Amino acid sequence: MKIVIADDEALARRRLRALIAEIGGHTVLGEAADGREAILRAHELAPDVVLLDIRMPGMDGLEAARHVAAFERPPAVIFTTAYGDHALEAFEAHAVDYLLKPIRRERLAAALERTRRLTRAQLDTLRADGGGGAGTAARTHLCARVxxxxxxxxxxxxxxxxxxxxxxxxxxxxxxxxxxESLTALEREFGERFLRVHRNALVARAYLAGLERGPDGHVYARVRGADTRLEVSRRHLPRLRRLVRLAAGARLG
Structure with a gap:
């Protein structure tokens, strides 16, 4: 099988490479040092499986696995971690297996063999059953294809x-x-980070610069760092006015 290794520790990546070479029959296509890089390598190299550390700087392995699972033909994911307290989250993130460090060759070989035996239909079923979990943390990044x-x-x-x-x-x-993605689902995931201004728009609370009335009589939200103004519906206007007043008062105070 074709493999990508993702771990923030170079020594851990080298050890996994050595174990895979000892097992034989597999090819390491590339490596990544954090979750963001793991997603990019998986997209670029199209491996059969990603060996993914959980605790990495920036984007962790759990979030990276959620992004990878959304690929059109996603690879299998095997988590490799020094911590045993993420097993439930790992399987909610569609993992095929969960290996605790220090990883033994026999255990890695068994996980890779299990992955090899899984058919595409079985992998798809595993991901569908994973579902993401009600306690899944909000993502730190959104993923787009350009x-x-x-x-x-x-x-x-x-x-x-x-x-x-x-x-x-x-x-x-x-x-x-x-x-x-659905705007409603994004609003639910990110909670108070974004404010609903209209049925078709959310504005980041941190970038809401103020409100103004346009020549058409409608009220618009000004967004710091963006040229676009967003129309505010009457339903959401009272709350936004309160928040803008509170923010202005905090700055003056």
Whole structure:
């Protein structure tokens, strides 16, 4: 099988490479040092399996696995970790297996053989059964595909989210990208980080600059770091006005 190794420790990556070489019959296509890089390598190299550490800086392995599982033809995921307290989260993230460090060759060989025996239909069923879990933490990044490439947008950099016909526009610090996700699901996932201003738009609380009335009589939200103004519906206007007043008072205080 073709394998990508993701671990923030170079020594751990070398050890896994050595174990895989001892087992034989597999090819390591590449390595990654964090969750974000793991997603990009998995998309670029199309491995059969990703050996994924859980605790890594930036994006952790659990979130990376959720992004990888959304690929059109996702690889299997085997978690490798020094901590035994993430087993439930790992299987909610669609893992085929969960290996505790220090990893023994026999245990790794068994996990790879189990993965090899799984058919595509069985892998799809495993992912469908995983579901994401009610206690799953909110993502730190959203994932978009732009002309065949994978683009990751940090949630903390997002100015607003606006629903169109089939897609949601994600306005980041530099560019806009489109994702195939539900605005309602995004609002539920990220809670108070975003404010509903209209049935088709959420604005990042941190980037709400103020409200203004347009020549058409409608009220619009000004978004810091974005040229676009977002129309505010009458339903959401009272709450937004309160928040803007509170923010202004806090700045003056």
């Amino acid at each position: 002309r065949g490439d994978l683009v990751l947008v940090a949630v903390e950099d997002i100015r607003y989210l606006q629903a169109g016909h089939k897609y949601v526009t994600v306005r980041g610090s530099v560019r806009e990208v489109l994702i195939e």
